[in-house]
Amino acid sequence: SYVLTQSPSVSVAPGETATVTCGGDNIAAKSVHWYQQKPGQAPVLVISYDRDRPSGIPERFSGSNSGNTATLSISRVEAGDEADYFCQVWDSGSDNPYVFGPGTRVTV
């Protein structure tokens, strides 16, 4: 089955840019989606199809996907951005076709 890798944690100062990466074999051939989850809450979609921002998501959130790495960038980080971030892809040929990455804890 398709495996996604993420760094366990990222620490960033307020106002700086947080970069969260998601690794996978030729991940650029897939659409990557990103979710934010704060403690005790359900996940929220922050980036879909590599780089699209759903309605209500600040422009500070952006995404890219190239080669073996997809990236979620959060610019001008605020305290409220502190959360776990999960990437996700669909791998149609796999026995586990809908895959989440293990998550990255962003600490501000």
Place this chain on the structure above:
Amino acid sequence: QVKLVESGGGVVQPGGSLRVSCAATGFTFRSYGMHWVRQAPGKGLEWMAFVRYDGDKKYYSASVKGRFTISRDNSKNTVILQMSSLRIEDTAVFYCAKELRSGTYAPGPTDTWGQGTLVTVSS
């Protein structure tokens, strides 16, 4: 507004069965695929199952295939996960989630999640 409310969680013994439901409001339910995703305490997200908007296509993760069954009732705006042969490692919060786009044939991202229902498998 768009809302999903899960119910049916509880404590069940290993080897037992349980049915969790998700009631949807605020959108044209019959047009959207639906997912079940779970999260064990302190762990990450694990996708369980997807049912297409018309109910005619279903996908499962390898860990639950053959034990869990997803279904939907478009007349009642409800999606159900029937779970059997439950194991201790199935203990988790179970979320239902709605697809971002309507009418999709293959699963995609989800833009609305319920608050989750806790399933505890314990003797």
